[in-house]
């Protein structure tokens with residue numbers, strides 16, 4: 038294969054969860070620009086992303102699904118397969134952050150359950166139903182979006198941190214289990230990104246300055262800065278890479 042062709046996704050199909058905004062929107066657009074046919078999935082209709090992907094000329098379809106509902110995830114895998122035959126690339130990006138940042142001794146079980154259900158159980162359900170089809174199809178690449186908070190602890194965010202640590206070990210476990218089926222399973226761990234998820238943090242100058250002070254590059258990342266890792270893990274460039282976590286964090290974890 039020509040070096041220039043390493044990252045092309047021509048002829049590939051990809052599904053992105055949480056594609057309506059933020060990182061998922063950026064990833065979906067990048068995959069489309071690199072030649073993939075897209076399934077845009079989100080609990081809300083991904084209208085803006087669909088418009089942008091349409092402009093690239095890529096083939097696309099949208100599926101509204103809640104990743105915490107197994108029937109919906111199963112139906113999403115079925116409709117993606119009936120449209121495209123198979124899904125080669127699965128990006129499990131849908132997720133939520135800690136909702137209240139309350140002291141853990143006061144954290145409600147409801148909030149704990151919600152975060153674990155979306156971030157960890159939802160990712161498991163998606164891996165399960167798309168993985169099953171990838172096994173039959175002869176392979177694929179799964180990319181789970183984790184975070185630095187899944188590698189190092191975060192005060193007042195134990196559910197977020199634990200859910201994403203779970204995503205990392207889910208990633209590694211599946212990489213071991215499914216290597217024989219030619220399914221690669223990897224994760225990307227960003228630190229803070231400029232997306233709607235961090236809008237509130239960035240709205241307060243004091244909070245933002247405090248967070249940025251802890252980052253060697255002294256800034257939040259842009260969603261577009263995650264695309265290199267996504268294209269690497271999606272494409273022929275990473276055929277010997279599985280069970281790994283690519284950290285993209287402005288140097289945060291190097292400290």
Ligand SMILES: NC(=O)c1ccc[n+]([C@@H]2O[C@H](COP(=O)([O-])OP(=O)(O)OC[C@H]3O[C@@H](n4cnc5c(N)ncnc54)[C@H](O)[C@@H]3O)[C@@H](O)[C@H]2O)c1
Pocket residue numbers: 054055056057058059060061078079080081102103104105130131132133134155159182183184185226227228229230231232233234235
């Ligand atoms: N923004 C950051 O600072 C940051 C840092 C590290 C990791 N991440 C991770 O990146 C991913 C994307 O985050 P973002 O910043 O783009 O967030 P975002 O809030 O902008 O977008 C998340 C998307 O997920 C969708 N979603 C939420 N619950 C869902 C469900 N149950 N089923 C289907 N879709 C659902 C939302 O509708 C939304 O479109 C998340 O997994 C997040 O944990 C974000």
